[in-house]
Amino acid sequence: MAGGVVATGGGRTHHEGKITLFVIVTCIVAAMGGLLFGYDLGITGGVTSMDQFLLKFFPNVYIQMKDQSGVHHHSQYCKFDNPLLTLFTSSLYLAALVASFFASSITRIMGRKISMFIGGIFFLVGSLLDAFAVNVAMLIIGRLLLGFGVGFCNQSVPLYLSEMAPPKIRGALNIGFQLMITIGILIANLINYKLAKIKNGWRFSLGIGAVPAIILCLGAIFLDDTPNSMIERGKQEKARKMLQRIRGIDDVDEEFQELVNASEEAKKVDNAWKNIIEAKYRPQLVFCSLIPFFQQFTGINVIMFYAPVLFQTLGFGSNASLMSAVITGGVNVVATIISIFSVDKFGRRILFLEGGIQMLLCQIAVGAMIAKEFGVSGVGSFSKGEVNLLLFFICAYVASFAWSWGPLGWLVPSEICSLEIRSAGQAINVSVNMLFTFIIGQVFLMMLCHLKFGLFFFFGGFVVIMTIFIAFFLPETKNVPIEEMNSVWRSHWFWARFIPQDMVNSHAHLQDL
């Protein structure tokens, strides 16, 4: 999830510049930001399915889960239904939503480095609070702090990355950040799998997040800020020296001048919020709001957050549940890599459409299998063969998300917004995403209890709507430089009506930062 503002595609000239040690270190630090987000996202599913954790903090859920007599809950579907338990997972997103409002100003006024450092400290303290938690309050406060960490890092890290990297690898880094998130989720699943068997393993699962947090903090202390940020804060000479160091060459005049120009232009477009509600930016406003909403209504986080819980609900043993989460986590990583190689070759639309159809077919298959075995009563069990088939469909679903809505849900909003609306567009995208991630995280276990197998058809219904929406309304943006984006809308059968004729290619001077 490359939140924040990553400039992609733009029409800037290609400057000389080596991939210097600086750039490599930058990538490592940025990797930590993505990894931490993925780790904290993926870790709770396994932890909430661990007996010792449930016994300590949620004894009622534990009794419900182990109860075969049906006294507490007859239906398998409702075994984990507990709002406090889901708050443990979802509170992070609420905090991230709140923090991103402050984080964007701090990132702008004080620089990317400070913002990353603050994010790292939040991650560190949050992980430690959770690891040493003695009650539910401490657990949730820890998660809230982690959420603040996510809010800060999702603003600063992608921006830091895109400003440090040579333009030629900038686009790849956008999905690279998403890849690190999926690797973080996979590591979390693997760690849960290994630690579930040891005494108080959950404490280690929650505490291990402190390690990348320390690397991120140290990185933020030792690394310098980006030239763009220095220029923005009036430190022109320092910025030039910095650019020479990171590019590994002396002649950086052209790029430096562009950065200065871009910064001047940016100062002129002081009111991105006012701009984005103008009619001519209707497509961007619609996509920046609907894409994150739809991304969450694919239902992906049901799997990312709750795979082990879901698998246990469906009668997998607790070890098999954790193992299955490792498998889906691995598929997520591999399919994201496939996306990196396909996105500029096949284009965004093909990936969205193929991904949507594949997700839908898998959701129907999973829903139908659960309906057949568990019906509405929620009593039943799968045979070994059925378990494997179910896991296959879930993996095929995760793969289709991971090469479509996963990375594109972040890439497309960032590449369709030109400078005069970019900060507002990104803020909308990030906040809508966090809001619906919170909502899905919070209500999923309750929805499972009430909608039963129908839950999969519910998300399937949304996948139908979003796929039709993409088919009719999203023009292809592959290889379109950002300053030519207006002509794409202008020639679109629907969006054309919002774009005044004289606007085509105006604002071309407001280039990609």
Ligand code: BGC
């Ligand atoms: C989404 C997350 C999701 C992740 C899974 C991201 O693009 O924004 O909500 O958990 O993909 O890999």
